[in-house]
Amino acid sequence: MNAPHAPVGRVPAGHRPIRLWEDGFAVDPHRYYELLRAQGPIGWAELAPGIPAYIVVDRRAALDLLHDSETWSHDPRAWEATVTEDSPILGMMRWRPNTLFADGDTHVRYRRTLVDAFSRIEPHDLRERVHRAVDILVSRFGPRGSADLVAEFCRPLMGLIFNNLFGLPDSESDRLTDSMAQIVEIAESSAQAEAEYGAYVLELIATKMARRGNDLTSWLLDHPLGLTPEEVTWQVFYTLGAGHEPTANLVSNALSRILGNPAYYTTLTSGSRPVLDAVVEVLRYETPLANYGIHYARQPTSLHGVWIQTAVPVVISYGALAYFAEKESGGERHPSDASHLSWSAGPHTCPVKQHTLLIATEAIERLTQWLPDLSPVLARDRLTWRPGPFHRSLTEFPVRFTPRTPDQSGGEGAAL
Template identity: 35%
Template sequence: MTVPAPDSPAAPAGTPPPGCPMHQGGGAPLFGPAVAADPHGLYARLRERHGPVAPIELEPGVEAWLVIGYPELLELTRNEQLFSKDSRRWRVPAEGRLAADSRLLPMTAWRPTLLNLDGAEHQRLRAAVADTLARIDHRQLRAATETAANSLIDGWGPDGTADLIAQYARRLPLLVFTQLLGLPAEAGPHLIELISHFVDSSEKSVRANAEFQAILVDLVRQRRERPGADLTSWLLAHEAGLSDEEAVHHLVVILVAGNETTINWTGNTLRLLLTDRRFRATLTGGRLSVSDALDEVLWRDPPTQNFPGRWATGDTVLGGQYISAGDMLVLGLAGANADPSVQGAGGVGGNRAHLAWGAGRHVCPAQHPARLIVETAVETLLHRLPDLQLAVPSNELAWRPSPWSRALVELPVLYSAFSPPRPAAPERPTWTPPTVPPPSDSTPSDAISTARTPGSARPGLRSLWSSLAGWWSGR
């Protein structure tokens, strides 16, 4: 597309050229059953018609761009000056075109977290989260995941049926995360119960949301006074100097991102192993491993297929499309992975150059512990139930109608019997990293002493978990 210079008489700043597809309306809807039924077909049609950057509607009358070109998505995520993470730049709500009850609000509302900031303030918060996650002992994490997985399987009973989403993938991550955060073991099932009320929007959701927030606020207070060997203590002790409220916000981010992504990755990997002949032999010892299946899922059915977003800081061109200041761009992670420019004739087996974790400075900092949890969860299940098989034809499996998550509704299976009884489970693994130093009273260095974003000193926590859970689960 030929774009007149922004400062020319024919194209004043902020004015798209004649015929711009998004600004005339008519973008493909990124909502409704079509996204869940055949997302790969949708991305292929968009690529054929519009190229690597396609006009879409996030809901009726709310336009955006879907970036499904691999090099274009890299440019989008690496150019912070042109494409910001700050959703307050979005012109749709500024123009009064976003309804007060829009389902986009939970995923686009600005929050003072590493997900919504650029520059030095983002680096300060990201360093705190990334450094905290890096302190996890992977051997202990694997042991804790295996213990939690076995406890869930033991609870299914001898009838030979299970739903691997509701009874396994959806429960396992929080049982592990409660240990990571320093919560008591019995808090895991309780958190699962609370979250079910949020996601299902039950009559108990308001009370459950308040109780969940109270648990995290109390945890932060306790760990501020009595640090332990857990993620909460490490986050508070980091030289970035997070306030209690910042710590609570980021514990929520860790829980939401880690929980929903791990659920979907586990479910999608189990589906692949049970339905794809290339991987089916894995159940009895084949050429392709569980690790191969994990990578295949990240390429084709990543846990998050699309992710909002970036907002243009000025008029520019990306992938042949004219982007106006304030436009929203959605990261089409699954679509970019399917870009023919990165797909060889034999596929991408074993290659980890996918974009499932994003790219640039905002790449997911939790990918390594997430991989270990999912790999352990899948391997433990296959070891315990080596004759697993689907209880329904594979074409009857349904996907949640979410433009963001790639998530199964359920995964019903059959198995003949449990494996022979296991030895008595060892005591719950404890986290024994180096001693956590107390928070420093010294002035932080310039790299981490940036001024806080205006209005971020006391962020409201009302319905934070509920909103973010709705974002990740696509509800």
């Protein structure tokens, strides 16, 4: 198997690819973004050892690509043929017949089913599901007076919420959470985790094929566009994954920013500033899905002076775009400005961003109602981040608070 040649144009010939898979990227992604930007609007990197990719670090180049479906495709199968089957990167990039990897009319058809299914979830219903999941988790660690908000709140919270939305009992939620974490991290166990996640989805589909319910899976199976059970399986496979990990990271990143700044936290808990501002700030400056939006050139082409070959991933670095936007603004922040590209752009713009925002804001509001004196154990600059080229995700976030028990009277604690 021959590795693709380095890109030409503004990327220096023979330049060593920037290794986004190494631990240093998780520690200091901005340094890596600077190295990529030094090459031009499109840098040359590795997503995993021996897996090269073009990384788009310029906003205009990103928008030009995202809005040009004639030149660019989401279908990775030509690239897949160049990668060994045991590569851990495949869990995040392997072709599957779903919305993410489809183009044209097929993409429109798949996307329509997702939009229609999620539109049946009323905001008040989603809010109640989030509150219920938060209450379950706080009842577990609340009496202790301490918790790791990543392992004990953010990630299991998304397991409970999405497991519930798609129609399985709470007892199955840990399977979803555990498998997704390993797939995204590009760990050695990614192949096993992908198999376990696949088994979870197949069991979910089989359950709903036998007996429908008031859930997203059933609505997809019964959609008027007539998806086959296999198509529904892959839609669910994608949507669960796309909803779980990025939303968990969005909540944990937002909480770490909020709690790491007492003055900021006070404005939120007093109601003088909405939690939504903090969530949007994370999307704009520390987006949880830092590098994705993967495309492939249909034919060799030039993008902003860089010659792009076929069968080589072209990755949108939302993290780099956010970093350089903040840097160029001189650090002046306008949290209500949603001009960030965390939702992507063009035909593949996130179809359920309002649901995601509601989940994140309600989760943070409910948690801080329960535990208004949450205090981080470590300063934010001492927190550690999970390795991997795609995400910006904390490994842990330990906090302390006044213990709350299920039978405690008054406030939110009485509802536990």
